Amino acid sequence: MTAALFTADExxxxxxxxxxxxxxxxxxVFVNTPSVxxxxxxxxxxxxxxxxxxAQPGRGEAPGQLDIRITESSVLAPDALWFxxxxxxxxxxxxxxxxxELVVExxxxxxxxxxxxxxxxxxxxxxxxxxxxxxxASNTVLVYRRSSPxxxxxxxxxxxxxxxxxxxxLLEEFAMDVGDLFNR
Numbered sequence: 304m305t306a307a308l309f310t311a312d313e314x315x316x317x318x319x320x321x322x323x324x325x326x327x328x329x330x331x332v333f334v335n336t337p338s339v340x341x342x343x344x345x346x347x348x349x350x351x352x353x354x355x356x357x358a359q360p361g362r363g364e365a366p367g368q369l370d371i372r373i374t375e376s377s378v379l380a381p382d383a384l385w386f387x388x389x390x391x392x393x394x395x396x397x398x399x400x401x402x403x404e405l406v407v408e409x410x411x412x413x414x415x416x417x418x419x420x421x422x423x424x425x426x427x428x429x430x431x432x433x434x435x436x437x438x439x440a441s442n443t444v445l446v447y448r449r450s451s452p453x454x455x456x457x458x459x460x461x462x463x464x465x466x467x468x469x470x471x472x473l474l475e476e477f478a479m480d481v482g483d484l485f486n487r
């Protein structure tokens with residue numbers, strides 16, 4: 304017997320009745336089990352993005368963790384995200400129905416392979432401008448971005464270590480010390 308598949312709308316409508324830390328991928332619900340270190344790093348990144356976004360008007364919004372409706376059958380929950388001004392989701396929506404410019408995934412032993420393959424491809428196909436893959440096993444941040452908005456795939460990739468600073472053309476004057484990130 305095959306498990307029932309859900310649509311993105313059914314999944315979003317289930318709201319508080321579904322378990323915490325789940326995502327919908329091609330109609331199937333997946334559960335993540337994050338570690339304490341994972342959550343500390345996620346909180347650190349979300350704090351940096353929030354502080355940067357609120358420091359000056361017009362810097363968009365970094366709402367922390369939020370469900371993103373990627374397709375008719377997939378709702379992903381990146382660990383952190385950022386929306387440019389003019390692309391912000393509505394305040395009363397149960398999930399974002401617009402694609403963020405930046406998404407961040409932090410390694411969890413239960414989902415890393417899935418994050419770096421299935422989710423990565425879905426973010427790329429949906430038009431996300433930049434993805435950060437934070438690898439807590441190697442203490443590196445893998446950055447994937449498009450060289451221009453017209454670029455169909457991520458064509459720029461960087462690997463940043465503990466002696467590097469994470470910055471991005473998306474976020475003017477944003478600079479986060481990668482070493483500090485991994486000292487959580």
